[in-house]
Amino acid sequence: MAKVELIVNGQSVEKEVEDRTLLAQFLRDTLQLTGTHVGCDTSSCGACTILVDGKAVKSCTILAVQADGSHIKTIEGMATNGALHPLQEGFKEEHGLQCGFCTPGMIMTAADLLSHNNDPSEQEIREALEGNFCRCTGYHNIVRSIQHAAKKIRSGEAAVSA
Amino acid sequence: MTFIGKSVKRVEDQRFLTGKGRYTDDIVLPGMTYAYILRSPYAHAKILSINTSKAEAMDGVVKIFTGKDIAAAGINGVPCGWQVNFKNGDTMKEPPHPLLVADKARYAGDGVAMIIAESKEAARDAADMVDVEYEELDAVTNAADAVADGKPLVHDDAPNNMCFDWELGNPIDEVNAAMSAADHITSLEFTNQRVIPNAMEPRAAIGQYEDHSGKYTLHTTSQNPHLTRLLMCAFVLGVPEHKVRVVAPDVGGGFGSKIFHYAEEALVIWASKQLNRPVKWTSDRSEAFLTDAHGRDHISKAEMGFDKDGNILALRVKTHANLGAYLSTFAPCVPTWLHGTLLQGLYTTPKINVDVTGVFTHTTPVDAYRGAGRPEATYLLERLLDKAALEMKRDPAELRLQNFIPAFDGVKEEGYMTQVALQYDSGNYHGVLERALEMVGYEDFRKEQAAARDEGRLLGIGFSTYIEACGIAPSAVVGALGARAGLYESAQVRVQPTGKVSVYSGSHSHGQGHETTFAQVVADKLGIPLEDVEIVHGDSEAVAFGMGTYGSRSLAVGGSAIVRSIEKVLEKGAQIAAHKLEANPEDLEYAGGKWTVKGTDKSVAFGDVALTAYVPHDYPQGLEPGMDFSSFYDPANFTYPFGAHIAIVEVDKDTGKVSLKRFIAVDDVGNVINPMIVDGQIHGGLAQGIGQALFEGAIYDEYGQLTNGSYMDYTMPRADDLPSFEVDRQVTPCPHNPLGVKGAGEAGCIGSTPAVVNAVMDALAPFGIKDLEMPMTPERVWRTMNS
Amino acid sequence: MIPTGFTYHRASSLKEALDLLNTHDDAKLLAGGHSLIPALKLRLNQPAHLIDISRLDDLKGIKEEGGTLVIGAGVTHGEIAHSDLVKEKVAMLAEAADLIGDVQVRNVGTIGGSLAHADPAADWPALMLAAEAEITVLGPNGSRSISAEDFFTGFYETALGEDEVLTSIRIPIPPAGTSTSYQKFMQPASRFAIVGCAAMITRTNGTCDRVRVAFTGVADKAYRAKGIEDALTGKAYDTGNIEAAVSSAAEGVDVMSDHFASEEYRSHLARVYARKALSAAS
Incomplete structure (x- = not known):
């Protein structure tokens, strides 16, 4: 067993876990943050993407204990005081989600992208999403959702909180 | 209308966007145990022995069940819901489909033992310690091979691995005669390859038994919880249906693969009673590749005969x-x-x-996958049309326009009776193709293509026009065709005393947005705010009954059931309103959420009437209190969406890699309630259909091993593989359901595949290539260019 | 997917990492973990101990040291892709890093981890060979340097000892007049290389003085295509000479074959991608 201390969505957490516990499992099973999903076992689909110290990471491919001491942000931490993050708003406005399963990972990956490029081209968005699978939307509206969020961020209405 | 026809933002999005969606694997019950299914690594093998003693002795292991335990408990296998008999009248071969196999594994992935432990880690670790001794046998994986004499049999009582053979249409002699009179025959031999659905949420199931009530609850990733309950109770476990609640909470996509009743659902329910503890099973993706029902996998030979002017004379398949x-x-x-x-x-x-001919093989079971049968039919026809155009030196668009059925609305003009048992409801097929040609700029493209060819670049355009039978389906018709279920849908509309409305629908939503679209219909028909309507689905305890979501049926059948219940609400409401207004019900009109006496300003609001129904102090004599109506809607016919798709591709001469440059889709799905959602359905379908054309396909080796059963080997379409889509719509209302809707869920997937393949063939036309199998991978394309 | 149980150790220094490696049989080093953890989850690899070296400062950083570009083994693919120093000195490294996996993988996966794993379809080995990198490793008896040519010994096999830690990669900064390129034909599902070709050409007045070409994905290990190098060295840098030179791209190696690319097609792609890389390194 190993002790893990993290800041998750701004809250300190301290737990004992088995050494082999993956961060995705830790978030889902130990912290009940079930917004982070697991869609594959080969580090491919990106449904489990979260931000570790501001960077998009596949939480199924990192041990909880490896992340000890990190700042973690999950989909549950994206809205602030009940106000949706521009990406969450973009996905709603542009119908960027259907079944919702890939959505948290998509949003977290997009948050990483927009944190260093707030005016990405369609091609840049599509390339940034290469590690996230969606089976419902054909990606068309996901691209528009991210463009929507980027525009809102550029207009200064909201800061990127990645 | 306030809501119908508007792109209302989805009400379900809030929970999904904030991580509050509740999928089956998110659910944790007190005292829950975790199951791991040990599966056969062989496609065909005798099970000589299973030794679980080492595993059972491990920490945290609660219980291990094997196929023998299941057989000893007298549990039946998973049933089939449709019977297709042999042409000679013999009954379809329907071998048992055990929850866990005891003697023999018949595909790689067949369940052999269920290990239940205190944690998923313990269950997984114990699985490695279960000792199974197999004797591997020869396997057969290809349907056309499997029917030959002397091949390994999947089931001893199905000679030549045949499940059924079946025929439809005109007598073969008539077709042969028409074919021999043809001036030109185009023929095609091809495989419509097996694809793997890959809903992003892997399947999961939680069984819970409560000994104090003798009731069971199954949480499962299902597109149709009621049907799962019916099949599991009546055919598998023999437990009373009213003692079982099935809940399909948020479900992360299905695409057909979550329609079916799977062994794991019955296993966790049965085991939960044996242990008197909840049992959860969650599929890994690797397991999903092996055990979610696959789609397609047809091997076909098709011939189409034409007269000298290009009119189609006959089709033989x-x-x-x-x-x-x-x-x-x-x-x-x-x-x-x-x-x-x-x-x-x-x-x-x-x-x-x-x-x-339906054929058993040593592979994962195959069933409906987005489009189910209709993509295979469309692929066959549309490849034939493009190939025929090439052979007859005709323009592929013109050849289609020439042979289209003329427009008919199904009201003034009768529905079109086909040679293959259906009567189309309404259609304007020229309209969609002409619009698509306009969008693509057909003449300009041909010029661009010619110029590109001069530079050595390979551009191609491909067409596909399709029709599908959706809104599945009239019960009496499907019953005559072998269905063992009715295919109606139920809806209950409960007006609460405060005028808020709860709607209980048998149509499950797992991405389709029912909670929004259905609410739009209800809010409009009742003239009340959208937020006053709540759509409840996916819980057999809440919803009276349901046949579920598949076959693009939710709005056409489930939505129609809602409309029927609303009509009942309004009829009763009118009686109450008339009483309150001291008028005759027939003198009232309902609009804007109130009943008004025609020609006056005397009115009473919906909410007042609702309250009166529940507080019936001053109330029409003889009228029951309350306002709660159920309807079962059984459609009069299938619905027939159609459309025209055009793909433009470029093939890299050096590598054979195909790039999809543009994709144009003009679909006619009848009336549209929420254009944003319908467009989203089309987009997603397009990606799946394009996926089959270019990327996807299960590959089995000679031993029956699925050799590309992971995302490292099975190519899923990604964002950077696809362009933005250009979609438009035509509206030809369905004449036989109250909303005039036809269904949009499968259209994109049905139309897109042949459009892409035809575009690649057009790009390769300078090489004299006429046929190429899917998926059109770089090597396959390169080989054909260099052969 | 659940790995088998193991004990996790976080090394606080390189010395501690070496000590832990020596103390424990059946131990594996964990850097970014993006090769190792997927293997653990599939139980293809079942070590008893994991030694986490991902936080060691000694393994971090990209710097220039007297004509050599030094990349710490713990530097992520993403850091290399975005490094201005790398882009300026050996551009193909940044170009290649940006083609590895996806954004999330590049954020965590490290160059050292990838090299030690030696996947025959990984990108880095081709670049190391073309750049004539020296791979520095630290063992119980101190540090040693292994040339890239000697480092990759076979299918998932390297010259790295079981008791050694890969610490840095030293790449000679090429002389002025050198241009580089990495061109990759991706396996569409995994996005590893079916063929990856790294090319480095130093020219004087349009003549190729020095040519280095290496491939990954083609054979069971990455290799230098000396046939191409020799054919082009001393020749004018032009289409005809490039085309003639690349014909030997897949000669002398056992070319791999799988669903995505047969031996014949892979060999063809090796020629095509050699041409692309050599043409792009203009």
Whole structure:
């Protein structure tokens, strides 16, 4: 067993876990943050993407204990005081989600992208999403959702909180 | 109308966007145990022995069940919901499909033992310690091979691995005669390859038994919880249906693969009673590749005869359909009634004969996958049309326009009776293709293509026009065709005393947005705010009954059931309103959320009437209190969406890699309630259909091993593989349901595949290539260019 | 997917990492973990101990040291892709890093981890060979340097000892007049290389003085295509000479074959991608 201390969505957490516990499992099973999903076992689909110290990471491919001491942000931490993050708003406005399963990972990956490029081209968005699978939307509206969020961020209405 | 026809933002999005969606694997019950299914690594093997003693002794292991335990408990296998008999009248071969196999594994992935432990880690660790001794046997994976004499048998009582053979259409002699009179015959032999659905949420199931009440609850990743309950209770476990609650909470996509009743659902329910503790099973992706029912897998030979002017005279089709090792819930219906019946397409073909053999192989069961049978029919027809155009030196768009059935609205003009058992409801097929041609700029493209060819670049354009039978389906009709279920839908509309409305629908939503679209219908019909309507689905305890979501049926059938219940609400409401207004019900009109006496300003609001229904102090004599109505809507006919898709591709001469440059889709799905959602459905379908054309396909080796059962080897379409789509719509209302809707869920997937393939063939035309199998991978394309 | 149980150790220094490696049989080093953890989850690899070296400062950083570009083994693919120093000195490294996996993988996966794993379809080995990198490793008896040519010994096999830690990669900064390129034909599902070709050409007045070409994905290990190098060295840099030179791209190696690319097609792609890389390094 190993002790893990993290800041998750701004809250300190301290737990004992088995050494082999993956961060995705830790978030889902130990912290009940079930917004982070697991869609594959080969580090491919990106449904489990979260931000570790501001960077998009596949939480199924990192041990909880490896992340000890990190700042973690999950989909549950994206809205602030009940106000949706521009990406969450973009996905709603542009119908960027259907079944919702890939959505948290998509949003977290997009948050990483927009944190260093707030005016990405369609091609840049599509390339940034290469590690996230969606089976419902054909990606068309996901691209528009991210463009929507980027525009809102550029207009200064909201800061990127990645 | 305030909401119908508007792109209302989805009400379900809030929970999904904030991580508050509740999927089956998110649910944790007190005292829950975790199951791991140990599966056969061999496609065909005798199970000589299973030793679980080492595993059972491990920390945290609660219990291990094997196939023998299941057999000893007298549990039946998973049933099939559709019967297709042999042409000679013999009954379809329907071998048992055990929850766990005891003696023999019939595909790689067949369940052998269920390990239940205190944690998923303990269950997984123990699985490595279960000792199974197998004797590996020869396997057969290809449907056309499997029917030959002397091949390994999947089931001893199914000679030549045949499940059924089946024929539809005009007598073969008539078709042969028409074919021999043809001036030109285009023929095609091809495989419509097996694809793997890959809903992003892997399947999961939680069984819970409560000994104090004797009741069970199953949480499961299902597109149709009621049907799962019916099949599991009546056919598998023999437990009373009213003692079982099935909940399909948020479900992360299905695409067909979550229609079926799977062994794991019955296993966790049964085991929860044996242990008196909840049991959860969650599939890994690797396991999903092996055990979610696959789609397609047809091997076909098709011939189309034309006269000298290019008019279609006849179509003859012979198909071997791979059903896998066991019959999944709807397996026999997919290659027959959902495939053969669509071979009229949009064309006036006067003579059609289709012959299908359903075949068992040592592979994962095959069943409905987005489109189910209709993509296979469309692919066959649309490849034939493009190939015929090439051979006859005709323009492929013109050849289609020439052979289209003329427009008919199904009201003034009768529905179109096909040669293959269906009557189309309404259609304007020229309209969609002409619009698509306009969008693509057809003449300009041909010029661009010619210029590109001069530079050595390979551009191609491909067409596909399709029709599908959706809104599944009139119960009496499908019953006559072998369905063991009715295909109506139920809806209950409960007006609460405060005028808020709860709607209980049997149509499950797993991405389709029912909670929004249905609410739009209800809010408009009742003239109340959208937020006053709540759509409840996916819980057999809340919803009276349901046949579920598939076959693009939710709005056409489930939505119609809602409309019927609303009509009942308004009828009763009018009686109460008339009483309150001291008028006759027939003198009232309902609009804007109130009943008004025609020609006056005397009115009473919906909310007042609702309250009166529940507080019936001053109330019409003889009228029951309350305002709560159920309806079961059984459609009069299938609905027939159609459309025209055009793909433009470029093939890299050096590598054979195909780039999809543009994709144009003009679909006619009848009336549209929420254009944003319908467009989203089309987009997603397009990506899946394009995926089959270019990337996807299960690959089995000679031993029956699925050799690309992971995302490292099975190519899923990604964001950077696809362009933005150009979509537009035509509206030809369905004449036989109250909303005039036809269904949009499968259209994109049905139309897109042949458009892409035809575009690649057009790009390769300078090489004299006429046929190429899917998926059109770089090597396959490169080889054909260099052969 | 659940790995088998193991004990996790976080090394606080390189010395501690070496000590832990020596103390424990059946131990594996964990850097970014993006090769190792997927293997653990599939139980293809079942070590008893994991030694986490991902936080060691000694393994971090990209710097220039007297004509050599030094990349710490713990530097992520993403850091290399975005490094201005790398882009300026050996551009193909940044170009290649940006083609590895996806954004999330590049954020965590490290160059050292990838090299030690030696996947025959990984990108880095081709670049190391073309750049004539020296791979520095630290063992119980101190540090040693292994040339890239000697480092990759076979299918998932390297010259790295079981008791050694890969610490840095030293790449000679090429002389002025050198241009580089990495061109990759991706396996569409995994996005590893079916063929990856790294090319480095130093020219004087349009003549190729020095040519280095290496491939990954083609054979069971990455290799230098000396046939191409020799054919082009001393020749004018032009289409005809490039085309003639690349014909030997897949000669002398056992070319791999799988669903995505047969031996014949892979060999063809090796020629095509050699041409692309050599043409792009203009």
